[in-house]
Amino acid sequence: MRISDRLRNAPVSGIRKMFDLASSDSVNLSLGEPDVRPPEEALKGMNDAAMKGMNGYGPTPGIMPLREAVASRYAEHGIAAENVMITPSGTTALMMITQSIVNPGDETLIPSPGFVVYGPHTALAGGKAIEYRLTDDFQPDTDDIQRKITKNTKAVFLNFPSNPTGGVLGEEAFKAVRDIAADKDITIISDEVYEPFVYGGKHRTFMAEDNTVVVNGFSKMMAVTGWRLGFITAGKEAIVDITKMAYHMCACPNTPAQHGILGAMPSVNAYLDDVRSIYRKRRDLITSRINSIDGMRMEAPKGAFYAFPEFSYDVTSEEFAMRLAKNGLICVPGSAFGAYGEGHLRFSYAADEDKISRGMDILENIAKEMRS
Numbered sequence: 547m548r549i550s551d552r553l554r555n556a557p558v559s560g561i562r563k564m565f566d567l568a569s570s571d572s573v574n575l576s577l578g579e580p581d582v583r584p585p586e587e588a589l590k591g592m593n594d595a596a597m598k599g600m601n602g603y604g605p606t607p608g609i610m611p612l613r614e615a616v617a618s619r620y621a622e623h624g625i626a627a628e629n630v631m632i633t634p635s636g637t638t639a640l641m642m643i644t645q646s647i648v649n650p651g652d653e654t655l656i657p658s659p660g661f662v663v664y665g666p667h668t669a670l671a672g673g674k675a676i677e678y679r680l681t682d683d684f685q686p687d688t689d690d691i692q693r694k695i696t697k698n699t700k701a702v703f704l705n706f707p708s709n710p711t712g713g714v715l716g717e718e719a720f721k722a723v724r725d726i727a728a729d730k731d732i733t734i735i736s737d738e739v740y741e742p743f744v745y746g747g748k749h750r751t752f753m754a755e756d757n758t759v760v761v762n763g764f765s766k767m768m769a770v771t772g773w774r775l776g777f778i779t780a781g782k783e784a785i786v787d788i789t790k791m792a793y794h795m796c797a798c799p800n801t802p803a804q805h806g807i808l809g810a811m812p813s814v815n816a817y818l819d820d821v822r823s824i825y826r827k828r829r830d831l832i833t834s835r836i837n838s839i840d841g842m843r844m845e846a847p848k849g850a851f852y853a854f855p856e857f858s859y860d861v862t863s864e865e866f867a868m869r870l871a872k873n874g875l876i877c878v879p880g881s882a883f884g885a886y887g888e889g890h891l892r893f894s895y896a897a898d899e900d901k902i903s904r905g906m907d908i909l910e911n912i913a914k915e916m917r918s
């Protein structure tokens with residue numbers, strides 16, 4: 547088969563590369579995969595739906611009761627069911643959005659360090675992604691954004707709470723990005739899939755803003771990464787347009803899984819309170835272990851479930867991550883998240899405390915070897 551140039555030139559995710567290196571006995575802190583149990587109502591709801599025969603195609607933008615349930619969760623931001631579409635995962639939602647708005651030659655601005663799909667998705671739509679810097683406290687560097695805007699800039703991606711940094715968006719940066727985008731008529735694509743996981747400060751959503759598309763999902767929210775369900779909120783016309791793209795990409799989201807999520811929506815806040823307290827303990831553990839290592843440093847992450855420490859050894863993040871992998875600890879080099887991620891490693895703490903402790907023992911030993 548002769549594959550397209552678009553696909554040939556698309557990079558393989560650096561996260562997947564590290565994951566593929568993991569052997570069965572290594573401590574794998576590389577994947578952002580919640581290890582907690584999904585809500586019981588979700589499991590029961592999906593099974594019941596499948597058993598009752600709800601196994602056929604559904605509406606392209608998702609079943610109406612779930613669109614309504616999502617809308618009512620975010621009603622304070624002016625969201626109605628027509629502003630919501632259910633998608634077959636957050637990843638697919640991002641792909642649908644880029645395919646819907648990027649023309650060949652258009653540019654997007656993507657965070658660096660930032661999640662790995664925004665650049666390739668832009669390129670697969672024929673556009674060009676330009677990295678903008680996050681500041682040392684993991685906020686968007688708005689001067690850098692301003693400098694990198696050209697007449698071709700179509701959209702700016704934001705991701706808060708952030709993968710890989712764990713940063714949460716502050717008020718000042720929120721307003722600055724919103725104003726720049728409005729001034730230059732640039733669409734904001736705000737990836738908020740870690741919205742439920744904020745430990746300090748508050749989550750600022752772009753849901754209520756004009757010319758903005760928000761991506762969220764159930765993978766992380768309800769620990770159902772394999773169910774492949776996400777959602778988009780946007781203006782009503784944008785939802786109609788993206789639905790047209792969704793039809794061509796996937797026809798509709800998974801029907802029984804949508805019924806499962808619907809069953810869990812009424813009690814999801816109580817579920818999330820429990821999950822947040824589990825992650826918060828793990829966050830505190832990994833932060834204190836890393837900060838006790840000479841030559842490594844991090845602030846306690848305010849959100850998501852990633853630690854993104856800086857190191858001051860004379861190696862690249864890829865060399866460091868490879869050396870850890872050979873010694874049984876899998877993490878992701880900061881460089882996998884863009885040019886401004888170098889000098890960092892990313893560890894997921896969606897893993898139990900014993901696993902985190904064993905991983906940190908390996909990190910401590912290798913860090914000691916590197917200093918001697």
Ligand SMILES: Cc1ncc(COP(=O)(O)O)c(C=O)c1O
Pocket residue numbers: 578635636637638661705708709737739763764765766771775776
């Ligand atoms: C920032 C971010 N956005 C989107 C996704 C996609 O999630 P999913 O496709 O499972 O909904 C991920 C997954 O790791 C992520 O970290």
